[in-house]
Amino acid sequence: MFVDPRFLRTFTAVVRLGSFSAAARELGYTQSAVSQHVAVLEADLGAALLHRRPVAPTEAGTRLFEHAGAILLRLDAARADVARAVAEAPGTLVLGATPLSAGTAARVVAAARATRPALAASVRVATRDDVAVAVATGALDGGIVDGAAAPGDPLPLPETGVPVAELAEEPLVLAVAPGHALAGRGGVRLEDVVDARWIDAPDITTPLADLAMLARADGFRPALRYDGLDVSGLLALVAHAQGLALLPARVAAGGVPVVSPPLVHRTELLAVDVRERPDQIPALVASVFPAVAAPPAAAAR
Amino acid sequence: MFVDPRFLRTFTAVVRLGSFSAAARELGYTQSAVSQHVAVLEADLGAALLHRRPVAPTEAGTRLFEHAGAILLRLDAARADVARAVAEAPGTLVLGATPLSAGTAARVVAAARATRPALAASVRVATRDDVAVAVATGALDGGIVDGAAAPGDPLPLPETGVPVAELAEEPLVLAVAPGHALAGRGGVRLEDVVDARWIDAPDITTPLADLAMLARADGFRPALRYDGLDVSGLLALVAHAQGLALLPARVAAGGVPVVSPPLVHRTELLAVDVRERPDQIPALVASVFPAVAAPPAAAAR
DNA sequence: CTACCTTACGAAGGACGTAATTATT
DNA sequence: AATAATTACGTCCTTCGTAAGGTAG
Secondary structure (H helix, E strand, O other): OOOOHHHHHHHHHHHHHOOHHHHHHHHOOOHHHHHHHHHHHHHHHOOOOEEOOOOEEOHHHHHHHHHHHHHHHHHHHHHHHHHHHHOOOOOEEEEEEOHHHHHHHHHHHHHHHHHOOOOEEEEEEOOHHHHHHHHHOOOOOEEEEEEEEOOOOOOOOOOOOOOEEEEEEEEEEEEOOOOOOOOOOOOEEHHHHOOOOEEEOOOOOOOHHHHHHHHOOOOOOEEEEOOOOOHHHHHHHHHOOOOEEEEEOOOOOOOEEEEEOOOEEEEEEEOOHHHHOOOHHHHHHHHHOOOOOOOOOOEOO | OOOOHHHHHHHHHHHHHOOHHHHHHHHOOOHHHHHHHHHHHHHHHOOOOEEOOOOEEOHHHHHHHHHHHHHHHHHHHHHHHHHHHHOOOOOEEEEEEOHHHHHHHHHHHHHHHHHOOOOEEEEEEOOHHHHHHHHHOOOOOEEEEEEEEOOOOOOOOOOOOOOEEEEEEEEEEEEOOOOOOOOOOOOEEHHHHOOOOEEEOOOOOOOHHHHHHHHOOOOOOEEEEOOOOOHHHHHHHHHOOOOEEEEEOOOOOOOEEEEEOOOEEEEEEEEOHHHHOOOHHHHHHHHHOOOOOOOOOOEOO
């Protein structure tokens, strides 16, 4: 026997929807087929994967679910990568970008047009993981993503095999309202502001839950949650003293530099082309981040 | 249609062996079946994957091959993880370790025995990737791996989803023979010793090809290749002036500290238990690396 | 009783082996 | 000519849907 990815897909749908019948509807199977898929998986792996009534993953099912997503994603990425290998270079460039990288993406497009003036290009803004997945599965030609990280550390991204190149590491600052007690300070330690009023804007900046990991501290309770991809809205909330947010210095004028733990705002380029032309990265960085020193070479992930 | 992992396995065997018939022999199929597998893959993906006579992957085939290994490994890891979830805690502990981490693994066993004196434990030495794969597929209960890395960077490992915890970062030194021109120096820059006589010991220390990436320099031509997992043999070669090697300061007494680029010798723990008990890592580190500061929390990879 | 999952069974499709065919060295 | 991959075809196995059977709330 072997683990059939179709069954894995069914299994993930059942876990996600909490129902065999709903999964069947979503995937275009009968209820019976879904039941058979799960039964085959359980027999093959020799473990109960799901509790029934209500439907929820067992311990073993949770383990399988964690792997299944990565496997299915990689399968899609493989198909997309092969398709790209046989397709001739398209006449259009569709770039994805996280909200704070939209400007960078625009400059990348400008750099690309410097060599191909007639290039039809577009930029789509989405969350970091969405950009990474879309690049891996071929929905996007490339992407620019960013986020907080320890200096030199790559950003945590879904494992897709897409080559990643560092574009820049910039200072990370705590954005505060004018007149805030911290405003004008030379630097803050994140440990000291764990209990401040934070704005959780998970689609734009580092989710507070992840920040706790990076800062190695508990706390970071959200005083306000901001859903959406619009940066100016977040900046307005900060300016009107609704809470704090971590942002790159470039965006948050007057922010307070984070001095501890050592964290930077990192920007990365995701694109298959990176693999073939790592030598072009420094030139790209020079044109897009004039003020930033030359970054290291590309590395597959 | 969907990409059947059995076909992927066949495809990787054909690429690896450079022959349909050899792949058939290895997998217990007929040549005909192998031919059909490849034909189905090519039809499904809409791309020629292999050149015939001689058999070699096309551009698209190379892309697929890179993904296929990761997918098949992850499939095995998923099966192993489910098996571990249903099995009760075994009475034995089988640890893997890279050559330079064998001593560390021994101390981890000692630490484990401190809480369970009757524990039957063993340590197996293998290469870094072999240890990672064996832990992922359930052949080992855990592993200790090490290697050169930029400070704070995780070691590059096969993507298996096994949780990784940092155990230590130590100074990295250039091991030289007594009386060597560099001996006694306060520090060396790797850029300055690119053209030295290097010993390539890929199973023990960083392969020279990878070192070129880390040091961002070309060169590092091997004057001597050392295959095998025995550290003392490598040390003897260095001591007898057969060439240079990069090693942790702890092992290479009298080595010259590497000052540029900033590199450290990093040691990591691979084990599923890390996920459940990240809080125990600091205590483990304290008992195994008394001289090293507390490391960060575990992170899944 | 009813919503939902499981089991039984038959039909359609897919995978594999044998054997004949084609192509390359 | 010999070695090696492909194609043709028959058999067996797997998968899916229909429909009947359980089972928990």
